[in-house]
Amino acid sequence: MPSNINLLPQSGNVSTSILKASGRLVKATVVLFVAFLVFGSLGAVFLVVTNTELADKIAENDSYKANIKSLQEAEQNLVLVRDRVGKVKTIINQRDFEEKLAKIRTLIASLPVEAKPEALEINVAKSTIKLVFESSQELSVFIKFLVASSDYQLVNLNTLEFKGSGNIDLELELV
Known part of the structure; x- marks a missing residue:
């Protein structure tokens, strides 16, 4: 074994x-x-x-x-x-x-001698001027000049006053 x-x-x-x-x-x-x-x-x-x-x-x-x-x-x-x-x-x-x-x-230079500017306003859009004339003849001369002038496209008449003293107040708007 x-x-x-x-x-x-x-x-x-x-x-x-x-x-x-x-x-x-x-x-x-x-x-x-x-x-x-x-x-x-x-x-x-x-x-x-x-x-x-x-x-x-x-x-x-x-x-x-x-x-x-x-x-x-x-x-x-x-x-x-x-x-x-x-x-x-x-x-x-x-x-x-x-x-x-x-x-x-x-x-203003074209105004007759007796006419006087009383107020003036100028801005970009328009100008406003107030004038005093002593007679209607001066006013007529001024309006003829304004119509003949080609400076403004439009002119509006704001006021036209006849005073007792013979003066005429005119306010214009100029465009």
């Missing part, structure tokens, strides 16, 4: 429970390593995607800054244009006023 003789020292033998535990430990290590690789890859992909999105947002932000700067320049130009238009309107109104003033001077 054969006998079971073990010549190896007993300290070198590994028990089956230790072998099972080491096998499980190796499998767990492989699973953890694979999980580390998967999560590491996902983290790297996340970083790349986030970095790309960040670069896109930075480019978009720079684009917005450039648009804001160009709009600020456009707004400054618009303010300057509005200011210039206002000044041009002022100059045009001043020229119109000077032309109206020159026409009124001509009108």
